[in-house]
Amino acid sequence: MRRLCSAALAVGLSLAACKTGPNLSTDYGQTARENYELAIGEFTDKDYEEAIQYADFVRIRFPFSRYAVEAELLIARAEFAQGNYTTSQDQFKQFYKLHPTHKHVLNGWCAYMAAVSAYMNAPEGFFLMPPHYQRDQDQLQDALVELAYFFDHYPNSPMHPLAIKLQDEVRRRLLEHELYVAKFYLDRDRPEAAIGRLETAHKSYSGIGLDAEVLFLLALTYLKMDEIELSRTTFAELQAQHPKHHHGRQARLYLKYIQDTYGPADASRKRPDRSPPRPVAPPRPKQVDEEALKAKGKPKAALEGRTGSL
Incomplete structure (x- = not known):
């Protein structure tokens, strides 16, 4: 008898250990409020799966109760907590x-x-x-x-x-991502691919602590692309806005280099062509001679008979 009781107890413990949610017949309350309070209790105990089970029961079984609305919000909170x-x-x-x-x-x-x-x-x-x-x-x-x-x-x-x-x-x-992509292209000597990222970074993500780095990379990329006046303007903006930053001090040196190499500012300076390349049309198919194609498709015997008759 003791063995049977021990076996029954072991089976009961194993079933309890395998339990994955509330039992409909014994664990759920009779009202929406009771089940919602059970869900709140499980949520407070950080048993979020159980909380979702109880809250979902309230939402489905008592859809017109005010607790059903609160249960929906509790489910969202539990999913976030998990x-x-x-x-x-x-x-x-x-x-x-x-x-x-x-x-x-x-x-x-x-x-x-x-x-x-x-x-x-x-x-x-x-x-x-x-x-x-x-x-x-x-x-x-x-x-x-x-x-x-x-x-x-x-x-x-x-x-x-x-x-x-x-x-x-x-x-x-997002700005860190844009700078990473821009540096990726610059390291591979592709300033044309980097410039779009840097211009977007300067326009969309200013004022969050990385402005000096964005302006420096933008001005440097303009210089690599022979956009001399845009580079000069951007370096001047960097120097004016961030004079104590190390990129601001570098900007002063680059401005001197541009002045010594290209002379004073010139608004009419010729700019490089930055328009996207025009797609090349595929070659047109050759014109097919229909008479030759028909003749090619005729049997050899028919062609010989035609030659003999001539």
């Missing part, structure tokens, strides 16, 4: 679209969390992987889109200072 950032981004966006009068939608928190989810989904540095600025930046572009929505719809949100900091960080990382 690191499922793509899922949490979609769920935060869906929530603020479906429940525009909810307090966490009205204060901009859900829109802000959608942007944070996109940012957290971007690649991070890892010792076995390339640096983040060498990898795909689509998630950071998504974060900028989400932030643009936030700033457009919630200008008075209490999350506004945090959103500004997040936007600066996203723009800084």
